[in-house]
Amino acid sequence: MSSQTGFDLFPDRSVVAIRVNGELKDKASTVTETDAVEPVAIDSPDGLNILRHSTAHVLAQAVQKVDPDAKLGIGPPVTDGFYYDFDVAAPFTPEDLPAIEKEMDRIIRSGQRFQRRVVTEDEARAELAGEPYKLELIGLKGGGDEESVEVGGAELTIYDNVDREGVTVWKDLCRGPHVPNTGALGAHKLTRIAAAYWRGSEKNPQLQRIYGTAWPDKGALKAHLERLEEAAKRDHRKLGKELDLFSFPEEIGSGLSVWHPRGGTIRMEMEQHARKRHVEAGYTYVYTPHITKKDLFVTSNHLVTYKEGMFPPIVMDEERDADGNVTKQGVDYYLKPMNCPMHILIYQERGRSYRDLPMRLAENGTVYRNELSGALHGLTRVRGFTQDDSHLFVTPEQLEEETTKVLEFVISMLRDFGLDDFELELSMRDDEKTKWLGSDEFWEYSTNALRHVAQASGLKYIEVPGEAAFYGPKIDLKTRDAIGRVWQLSTVQVDVNLPERFELEFTDRDGEKKRPIMIHRALFGSIERFFAILLEHYAGAFPVWLSPVQVVGIPVAEVYADYLGEIVDRLRSEGVRAELDVSDERMQKKIRSHTLMKVPFQLIAGEQDRAAGTVSFRFRDGTQDNGVAIEDAVARIHEAIDTHAQV
RNA sequence: GCCCCCGUAGCUCAGUGGCUAGAGCGUCUUACUUGUAAUAAGAGGGUCAAGGGUUCAAUUCCCUUCGGGGGCUCCA
Numbered sequence: 001m002s003s004q005t006g007f008d009l010f011p012d013r014s015v016v017a018i019r020v021n022g023e024l025k026d027k028a029s030t031v032t033e034t035d036a037v038e039p040v041a042i043d044s045p046d047g048l049n050i051l052r053h054s055t056a057h058v059l060a061q062a063v064q065k066v067d068p069d070a071k072l073g074i075g076p077p078v079t080d081g082f083y084y085d086f087d088v089a090a091p092f093t094p095e096d097l098p099a100i101e102k103e104m105d106r107i108i109r110s111g112q113r114f115q116r117r118v119v120t121e122d123e124a125r126a127e128l129a130g131e132p133y134k135l136e137l138i139g140l141k142g143g144g145d146e147e148s149v150e151v152g153g154a155e156l157t158i159y160d161n162v163d164r165e166g167v168t169v170w171k172d173l174c175r176g177p178h179v180p181n182t183g184a185l186g187a188h189k190l191t192r193i194a195a196a197y198w199r200g201s202e203k204n205p206q207l208q209r210i211y212g213t214a215w216p217d218k219g220a221l222k223a224h225l226e227r228l229e230e231a232a233k234r235d236h237r238k239l240g241k242e243l244d245l246f247s248f249p250e251e252i253g254s255g256l257s258v259w260h261p262r263g264g265t266i267r268m269e270m271e272q273h274a275r276k277r278h279v280e281a282g283y284t285y286v287y288t289p290h291i292t293k294k295d296l297f298v299t300s301n302h303l304v305t306y307k308e309g310m311f312p313p314i315v316m317d318e319e320r321d322a323d324g325n326v327t328k329q330g331v332d333y334y335l336k337p338m339n340c341p342m343h344i345l346i347y348q349e350r351g352r353s354y355r356d357l358p359m360r361l362a363e364n365g366t367v368y369r370n371e372l373s374g375a376l377h378g379l380t381r382v383r384g385f386t387q388d389d390s391h392l393f394v395t396p397e398q399l400e401e402e403t404t405k406v407l408e409f410v411i412s413m414l415r416d417f418g419l420d421d422f423e424l425e426l427s428m429r430d431d432e433k434t435k436w437l438g439s440d441e442f443w444e445y446s447t448n449a450l451r452h453v454a455q456a457s458g459l460k461y462i463e464v465p466g467e468a469a470f471y472g473p474k475i476d477l478k479t480r481d482a483i484g485r486v487w488q489l490s491t492v493q494v495d496v497n498l499p500e501r502f503e504l505e506f507t508d509r510d511g512e513k514k515r516p517i518m519i520h521r522a523l524f525g526s527i528e529r530f531f532a533i534l535l536e537h538y539a540g541a542f543p544v545w546l547s548p549v550q551v552v553g554i555p556v557a558e559v560y561a562d563y564l565g566e567i568v569d570r571l572r573s574e575g576v577r578a579e580l581d582v583s584d585e586r587m588q589k590k591i592r593s594h595t596l597m598k599v600p601f602q603l604i605a606g607e608q609d610r611a612a613g614t615v616s617f618r619f620r621d622g623t624q625d626n627g628v629a630i631e632d633a634v635a636r637i638h639e640a641i642d643t644h645a646q647v
Numbered sequence: 648g649c650c651c652c653c654g655u656a657g658c659u660c661a662g663u664g665g666c667u668a669g670a671g672c673g674u675c676u677u678a679c680u681u682g683u684a685a686u687a688a689g690a691g692g693g694u695c696a697a698g699g700g701u702u703c704a705a706u707u708c709c710c711u712u713c714g715g716g717g718g719c720u721c722c723a
Contacts, residue, residue: 193651193652194718195650197719197720208651211718237716369722375719375721377716380723522723524723529723557682558681587683591685592684604682609682
């Protein structure tokens with residue numbers, strides 16, 4: 001019986017590794033006739049990871065060539081690319097990258113083989129004596145997810161980079177697999193520099209991380225870079241400024257937004273639509289204050305579990321004597337980081353019966369969270385934001401049915417906003433005993449309920465053990481936007497903790513007092529963040545119903561302003577956001593400005609249209625529809641608004 | 648919060664250890680009244696983020712603070 005390698009079985013160079021009995025291995029591995037062997041192509045998900053991880057090795061080798069004192073951290077593949085962490089005397093600067101890139105190119109051209117070698121722990125320690133972080137990893141063998149790239153296998157392995165003369169020029173502790181040689185690597189580009197804590201903990205030293213992107217060929221790399229450019233073009237922070245939608249005045253503070261008239265109009269339209277649908281679905285709106293005495297968050301336990309996310313307290317009514325001794329105890333007030341405790345107080349305001357349930361409270365509640373300054377990002381990560389928050393109080397029997405309704409409601413609402421590519425993530429508890437609150441029965445029951453809901457939705461869904469909140473399982477809904485990015489939006493969480501802490505009750509039909517279950521539901525999550533996502537999804541060209549200005553009238557010359565003005569006035573009286581541009585500019589200039597501001601309908605009229613009793617459309621994409629009868633034009637505009645159409 | 652980078656007119660950006668800091672767009676004024684992406688001329692607009700230091704002299708060099716960007720961490 002002869003043994004073969006992956007090279008014998010798959011001579012095709014685009015096969016960079018093999019899968020043997022389900023396990024990824026180097027192409028040079030030997031297999032027997034009884035093994036199930038599959039090729040791993042460079043453009044498959046596994047192949048791309050191998051390509052990127054191998055490119056990370058080349059980066060590390062290049063960095064150590066340029067700076068022999070650089071100590072290695074880890075270098076795994078990530079979405080679209082890879083990174084490698086280094087401990088270096090001075091942080092990298094952007095000027096360092098060209099030299100590193102050049103060295104990487106040289107390494108790749110030199111045609112090194114990636115050669116796997118099994119070592120004992122003692123051998124590894126001896127060989128890597130100069131790499132303190134690698135030594136630490138050896139001690140952690142079989143550890144966490146990221147480290148597993150280095151040492152996750154059953155045995156310790158080192159990958160040698162061997163040049164054409166057979167000389168080992170570099171090596172790294174690594175589980176592999178790798179591409180056979182640097183010739184198999186495609187196109188790469190180093191993208192940015194950052195600091196990152198060793199093994200992801202703030203308590204550890206900070207290493208310098210270099211990120212890169214890598215693809216099977218130049219075309220794929222180019223396409224990726226173009227996608228990045230497209231994403232940058234529709235960055236909501238840029239569009240927010242260009243379209244005059246919102247800003248973050250320094251005087252107010254970072255992470256605190258103000259909404260300009262145009263942005264405010266879009267937001268108002270979003271909120272109005274959502275309100276209407278909530279009311280139709282049996283929710284009632286409540287209003288609660290922005291601050292509260294300390295005790296509420298003591299009872300809810302947020303001052304223990306969420307304290308570092310809260311703004312420091314406002315101390316009220318404290319009095320002191322001349323010596324500074326407190327003579328009258330003050331009261332601490334906190335800005336609310338969550339709405340739930342206040343909604344619970346509304347539930348508790350009187351005794352509740354099973355007849356009151358399910359009780360669906362909704363609020364656009366503005367909350368304040370003391371986010372780390374470095375974590376802030378445009379409207380997606382802020383310190384003050386408004387949750388479209390709902391809390392549903394249900395009996396255990398109602399849980400599954402109500403959760404189903406909630407999920408259907410969420411999906412249907414998101415569709416109203418033009419999103420239609422969803423997937424679900426069911427977060428469950430894991431086997432770790434102490435972490436989770438509530439009985440086994442509760443977890444089993446509620447997790448099953450959510451699972452049924454997820455299955456019934458027909459959407460793609462995955463289950464992630466260990467990701468649940470400590471008080472119950474949850475379903476998160478993710479959506480894919482127009483350029484393929486995935487955002488987590490809605491979340492539906494089952495909670496027995498707060499009902500317990502606040503001793504919530506309802507009287508059941510048998511006269512017994514029982515405890516309701518709470519469902520926390522955020523639909524948009526944060527209105528600010530959802531707005532940002534929509535803004536990027538549409539690249540600023542909102543569907544007509546959301547557009548701040550829906551129609552702008554542009555007379556060919558001043559004398560036609562009256563004729564067009566009548567049409568614009570009529571639209572306004574019918575609730576359309578229509579304006580007439582009577583400024584001194586040329587019509588061409590007006591068309592340009594309003595197109596840049598992404599107004600969906602430009603109505604143009606001159607002598608021809610006035611004489612015929614018609615009007616001419618011009619759209620954002622430059623297309624036209626001339627000589628449309630006024631009645632038809634008006635009907636067309638209304639229809640686009642009513643159907644939430646994109647034009 | 649931590650590491651790196653950055654902050655000049657409303658916006659996008661030039662520029663300088665020295666004299667009055669510039670451009671384009673936007674704004675205002677005037678003239679022109681035009682059929683599908685920029686009419687022309689003129690005017691106004693700056694404590695060069697703020698505070699401190701070095702210097703004969705600081706927007707420029709240094710420090711601190713504030714703000715922004717890319718990451719880490721965290722998360723809606």
